[in-house]
Amino acid sequence: MTTTASAPHDHTTRVAVCAYDRLTPDLGVAALVGDTQVAIFRLADGTVHAVQNLCPFSGAYVLSRGITGSKGDVPTIASPIYKQVFSLLTGECLVTMDKEPKPGLSTTLEVFAVDVEDGVVHITPPPPA
Amino acid sequence: MTETQRIVVVGGGMVAHRFTEAMRDRDTEGRYHVTVLAEEPRAPYDRVALTSYFTGKDPDDLALGTPDLWQDPLVRLERDARVATIDREARTVTDKRGKTYPYDHLVMATGSYAWAPPMDGADLPGVFVYRTIDDVAALRIFVEERSKALGRVVRGAVIGGGLLGLEAAGALQELGATSTVIQFADRLMNLQVDEGGGHALSRLIENLGVTVRCNTATQAIKPDRNGRAGRLTFADGGEQLVDVVVFATGVRPRDELGREAGLTIGERGGIVVDDTCLTDDPDISAIGEVACIQGACIGLIAPGNTMAEIAVDRLLGGTSTFPGADTSAKLKLLGVDVASFGDAFAQTPGALELVYADPVAGVYKKLVLTDDARTLLGGILVGDASAYASLRPMVGSDLGADPAAWLLPEGSGERPSVELPDEAAVCSCNNVSAGAIRCAVNDEGCTDLAGVKACTKAGTSCGSCLPLVKKIMGAELEKSGIEVSNALCEHFDMSRAQLFSAIQVSELRTFSEIIERFGAGRGCDLCKPAIGSILASLYNEHVLAQDRAALQDTNDRVMANMQKDGTYSVVPRVPGGEILPEHLILIGKIAQDFGLYTKITGGQRIDMFGARLEQLPSIWKRLVDAGMESGHAYGKSLRTVKSCVGSTWCRYGVQDSVGMAIALELRYRGLRSPHKLKLGVSGCARECAEARGKDVGVIATDNGWNVYVGGNGGFTPKHAQLLVEDVDDETVFQVIDRYLMYYIRTADRLERTAPWQEEHEGGLEAIRQVIMEDSLGICADLDAHMARHIDSYEDEWKAVLNDPERLAQFTSFVNAPDQPDPSLAYVEQRGQRRPATPSERESGAVLIAPSTLEVRS
Numbered sequence: 010m011t012t013t014a015s016a017p018h019d020h021t022t023r024v025a026v027c028a029y030d031r032l033t034p035d036l037g038v039a040a041l042v043g044d045t046q047v048a049i050f051r052l053a054d055g056t057v058h059a060v061q062n063l064c065p066f067s068g069a070y071v072l073s074r075g076i077t078g079s080k081g082d083v084p085t086i087a088s089p090i091y092k093q094v095f096s097l098l099t100g101e102c103l104v105t106m107d108k109e110p111k112p113g114l115s116t117t118l119e120v121f122a123v124d125v126e127d128g129v130v131h132i133t134p135p136p137p138a
Numbered sequence: 139m140t141e142t143q144r145i146v147v148v149g150g151g152m153v154a155h156r157f158t159e160a161m162r163d164r165d166t167e168g169r170y171h172v173t174v175l176a177e178e179p180r181a182p183y184d185r186v187a188l189t190s191y192f193t194g195k196d197p198d199d200l201a202l203g204t205p206d207l208w209q210d211p212l213v214r215l216e217r218d219a220r221v222a223t224i225d226r227e228a229r230t231v232t233d234k235r236g237k238t239y240p241y242d243h244l245v246m247a248t249g250s251y252a253w254a255p256p257m258d259g260a261d262l263p264g265v266f267v268y269r270t271i272d273d274v275a276a277l278r279i280f281v282e283e284r285s286k287a288l289g290r291v292v293r294g295a296v297i298g299g300g301l302l303g304l305e306a307a308g309a310l311q312e313l314g315a316t317s318t319v320i321q322f323a324d325r326l327m328n329l330q331v332d333e334g335g336g337h338a339l340s341r342l343i344e345n346l347g348v349t350v351r352c353n354t355a356t357q358a359i360k361p362d363r364n365g366r367a368g369r370l371t372f373a374d375g376g377e378q379l380v381d382v383v384v385f386a387t388g389v390r391p392r393d394e395l396g397r398e399a400g401l402t403i404g405e406r407g408g409i410v411v412d413d414t415c416l417t418d419d420p421d422i423s424a425i426g427e428v429a430c431i432q433g434a435c436i437g438l439i440a441p442g443n444t445m446a447e448i449a450v451d452r453l454l455g456g457t458s459t460f461p462g463a464d465t466s467a468k469l470k471l472l473g474v475d476v477a478s479f480g481d482a483f484a485q486t487p488g489a490l491e492l493v494y495a496d497p498v499a500g501v502y503k504k505l506v507l508t509d510d511a512r513t514l515l516g517g518i519l520v521g522d523a524s525a526y527a528s529l530r531p532m533v534g535s536d537l538g539a540d541p542a543a544w545l546l547p548e549g550s551g552e553r554p555s556v557e558l559p560d561e562a563a564v565c566s567c568n569n570v571s572a573g574a575i576r577c578a579v580n581d582e583g584c585t586d587l588a589g590v591k592a593c594t595k596a597g598t599s600c601g602s603c604l605p606l607v608k609k610i611m612g613a614e615l616e617k618s619g620i621e622v623s624n625a626l627c628e629h630f631d632m633s634r635a636q637l638f639s640a641i642q643v644s645e646l647r648t649f650s651e652i653i654e655r656f657g658a659g660r661g662c663d664l665c666k667p668a669i670g671s672i673l674a675s676l677y678n679e680h681v682l683a684q685d686r687a688a689l690q691d692t693n694d695r696v697m698a699n700m701q702k703d704g705t706y707s708v709v710p711r712v713p714g715g716e717i718l719p720e721h722l723i724l725i726g727k728i729a730q731d732f733g734l735y736t737k738i739t740g741g742q743r744i745d746m747f748g749a750r751l752e753q754l755p756s757i758w759k760r761l762v763d764a765g766m767e768s769g770h771a772y773g774k775s776l777r778t779v780k781s782c783v784g785s786t787w788c789r790y791g792v793q794d795s796v797g798m799a800i801a802l803e804l805r806y807r808g809l810r811s812p813h814k815l816k817l818g819v820s821g822c823a824r825e826c827a828e829a830r831g832k833d834v835g836v837i838a839t840d841n842g843w844n845v846y847v848g849g850n851g852g853f854t855p856k857h858a859q860l861l862v863e864d865v866d867d868e869t870v871f872q873v874i875d876r877y878l879m880y881y882i883r884t885a886d887r888l889e890r891t892a893p894w895q896e897e898h899e900g901g902l903e904a905i906r907q908v909i910m911e912d913s914l915g916i917c918a919d920l921d922a923h924m925a926r927h928i929d930s931y932e933d934e935w936k937a938v939l940n941d942p943e944r945l946a947q948f949t950s951f952v953n954a955p956d957q958p959d960p961s962l963a964y965v966e967q968r969g970q971r972r973p974a975t976p977s978e979r980e981s982g983a984v985l986i987a988p989s990t991l992e993v994r995s
């Protein structure tokens with residue numbers, strides 16, 4: 010286990026989350042980046058992706074527990090609650106299952122920049138809007 | 139707006155049903171209100187399928203259409219309301235209780251009654267006819283009681299060797315009686331088949347163990363010492379001992395009301411109507427078997443339905459007329475294939491007959507053709523009627539250069555493929571043409587058989603046209619570029635069943651190898667769980683073995699059921715619903731310690747809700763330590779075996795249903811399948827466990843167990859059908875082993891047993907042959923596969939608790955493993971907690987933060 014990120018973070022700084030080896034291919038994990046919940050996925054090809062953990066269609070923080078896959082060439086994550094499918098590259102919802110997101114939530118997921126340095130996974134939160 | 143007109147229909151049979159249904163479908167402006175007065179004590183039912191009452195169907199399964207029809211505000215159904223008189227002057231009818239109903243238009247749909255020739259002894263106890271549910275129910279009770287009282291096989295005889303007589307003979311056998319068919323004519327089914335066909339047919343019927351006596355006139359039924367039917371005497375001096383007699387000697391129209399009301403009656407009975415189904419009173423129509431149309435009453439459902447449609451059309455201002463009746467017929471008797479259609483007896487001048495006979499195999503086939511041997515006029519098929527669905531609609535069409543190809547045994551060569559003309563009638567029961575099926579696909583957007591059936595009604599009565607409907611639909615879909623695909627998803631072109639065999643044969647064990655070999659891309663939430671399930675069924679390894687965790691839905695991945703707020707529910711197994719007091723107390727204690735909401739499930743066990751991912755291992759450690767195990771409430775696998783209390787306590791129980799339920803639950807626990815599996819065991823015929831609502835239902839009898847299969851609750855409830863009767867424990871296990879394994883190997887993804895069984899080619903009968911008679915030669919393999927499952931079972935939770943690597947998956951946050959999800963919030967309700975609603979969160983009303991009480995052991 011590497012550093013935790015319980016201190017309030019500064020939006021421009023990347024945050025170390027965990028060792029790369031702690032991630033099992035295609036099995037997501039959740040992480041707390043400040044008070045934001047992030048879902049992180051290491052795919053079979055070794056790449057790492059991060060999106061918001063909040064599922065906009067159920068309002069529950071569960072995306073890290075969904076099934077990874079692909080639609081065409083786009084790597085995807087399917088929500089474990091109502092099975093909507095999102096792009097891990099852009100956060101776009103590719104399959105809505107004919108449903109609307111919960112009031113106040115956007116259909117598109119927030120995507121976080123990730124990098125792996127010295128075997129440690131880092132997340133860079135986007136600058137405040 | 140005109141006022142609503144009142145239609146009164148006399149008779150609540152099949153044709154009355156069709157009339158009402160068609161009126162409600164087509165009278166969109168609500169011009170008519172329909173009152174149906176039925177003599178029988180129930181809503182119209184499928185008389186054509188009456189015989190299936192003996193093969194485990196109950197009266198409700200015979201219901202026609204949807205029950206909604208009778209709830210429609212413009213429809214009223216009066217049961218047990220035989221009409222006694224018609225007053226044409228006053229335009230009213232009066233039922234047997236003296237209740238009067240006024241009409242603007244009257245529809246006579248009184249059908250026929252079963253006719254028995256006048257004969258001594260025809261009214262003795264033990265003599266039956268075969269027309270209504272009450273008739274067959276009485277017959278069944280009588281045979282069952284006699285068989286008990288006599289302590290030997292009941293001797294049955296059917297007088298009449300036509301379509302109905304043969305069906306009745308089959309039914310007697312189904313009830314465990316012997317049966318003899320007594321036929322006055324020189325051959326069976328003399329109205330449908332010629333001499334050659336009759337010979338072949340007699341052999342087939344005798345192969346079933348039914349005795350056939352042709353050229354025999356029955357003279358009288360003589361009573362036994364107790365005044366019940368005891369013996370038949372024949373005109374040639376012969377005699378036969380009997381315990382039960384069924385008359386199947388034809389039907390006569392129930393035209394007595396029409397007669398009394400002064401309507402014109404046909405020479406041989408029936409209310410005379412013109413081609414628009416009107417009688418000589420313009421306010422009265424007659425439809426179905428009671429109508430004498432074009433000079434005859436017709437005892438088949440298809441022309442009756444056509445008349446119903448015409449009557450509706452005319453009332454709504456249409457111009458349709460009766461086109462003449464198709465008198466094609468197919469015998470519905472298991473193991474005996476007989477059909478006749480068109481000009482079967484070659485009565486068209488110059489007609490040629492083309493005959494193929496294989497006396498050894500009991501096959502006789504004849505085509506009747508025009509004098510140039512090209513156009514089909516009719517035919518007779520005995521022993522192999524597989525070509526019936528294709529040939530019947532081709533009457534009047536060119537059969538191509540070599541009609542003889544149609545007579546060869548199926549599979550012995552290419553059958554010519556002929557495109558049916560749009561007007562060819564494909565479904566004669568419901569009068570649906572090939573064009574209508576094409577239209578359903580092209581214009582109505584139907585893409586599967588269920589859609590086409592719902593849209594056109596084709597195939598919804600006798601079902602004999604289904605293979606052809608399917609073929610036309612498939613051809614049409616292909617033309618419009620829609621591949622009739624059973625591909626699993628974009629990553630696999632194969633169906634689940636194909637993939638199952640592919641994986642089995644290639645012996646691949648990981649998802650990455652499988653997708654590389656048989657698929658494309660990275661997979662998705664459709665194919666990954668399906669493959670996870672196939673691997674689990676094939677190799678009996680842990681659901682999370684190798685790279686499998688990532689294949690599973692979150693429920694299987696963490697072995698609990700995800701709830702709406704992202705927490706989980708925990709359901710320990712309670713085999714057969716029998717639970718130790720210690721286990722009850724433990725569950726209560728865990729729920730208190732972790733602040734979980736508890737509820738008894740619909741499956742006879744206890745669910746604890748609101749457990750967080752990181753709490754699951756500690757909860758399960760306590761359960762496993764006390765000897766409880768995973769209930770697989772999350773898996774596409776065996777869920778529960780519901781039981782009733784049975785003979786150990788219940789005063790009516792005849793077998794130990796709890797013991798059987800526990801044995802079954804322990805046998806199949808952990809078994810992964812295309813969809814969830816549920817079983818039920820009842821200790822007597824009262825069926826308190828509702829076993830027939832389950833995938834497999836076991837019901838105790840005095841002699842053992844009856845096993846029913848293919849039941850379903852949920853959105854489309856289905857009653858399970860009888861598979862075997864009065865068998866011992868070992869046989870119960872064996873047939874269920876095979877049934878489940880065969881299902882697991884061949885069903886589609888997320889297809890439960892009920893639709894699987896229904897869609898299986900040949901239906902339950904074919905499945906029975908696979909698992910009881912080993913028709914595919916796979917029984918040994920199925921048995922071995924199930925034995926492997928039973929031997930290698932281990933509790934999934936116990937295994938995970940012993941594996942630190944897997945335990946590491948049960949953390950809330952990778953960088954804060956024990957910190958609860960901060961978004962969870964609860965309120966109290968009836969003394970327990972439940973997730974707060976969005977408005978409760980907003981108002982800040984009594985929120986309970988996620989329980990932080992961690993009782994780590």
Ligand code: SRM
Pocket residue numbers: 699700701707709737738739740741742743744745771777778780816831832849850851852853854890
């Ligand atoms: C917990 C329970 C309700 C209860 O509190 O009583 C329940 C809960 C769910 N049922 Fe059920 N069903 C429960 C008994 C039933 C029963 C009754 C029974 O088993 O006797 C039925 C009808 C019988 C049947 O299955 O034929 C039933 C028919 C369904 C169906 C419809 C299946 C179908 O073939 O149409 C679904 C939907 C599905 O599986 O696709 C469903 C789906 C579900 C799901 C999985 C819905 C979901 O995705 O969340 C629920 C899981 C909740 C959970 O986390 O536990 N549940 N469900 C019952 C658990 C029984 C158990 O001890 O395991």
Ligand SMILES: Cc1cc2nc3c(=O)[nH]c(=O)nc-3n(C[C@H](O)[C@H](O)[C@H](O)COP(=O)(O)OP(=O)(O)OC[C@H]3O[C@@H](n4cnc5c(N)ncnc54)[C@H](O)[C@@H]3O)c2cc1C
Pocket residue numbers: 148149150151152153154175176177178185186187188189219220221222247248249250268269270302305392395425426427428436437438439440442468470600
């Ligand atoms: C065992 C069996 C198998 C069959 N198999 C086939 C088959 O394979 N193919 C096929 O085409 N046909 C088959 N038939 C025939 C088919 O069932 C009939 O053609 C069809 O039911 C006729 O419909 P209907 O509405 O005219 O008459 P029915 O279905 O007989 O209905 C008439 C109803 O009117 C009621 N009634 C009579 N008088 C009164 C009154 N005064 N007041 C109120 N109600 C009254 C009767 O009780 C009855 O319920 C079979 C019939 C039987 C019995």
Ligand code: SF4
Pocket residue numbers: none
């Ligand atoms: S009936 Fe519906 S709401 Fe109730 S448990 Fe089943 S799936 Fe959930």
Ligand code: FES
Pocket residue numbers: 564565566567568596597598599600601602603604
């Ligand atoms: S021909 Fe009977 S249902 Fe179609």
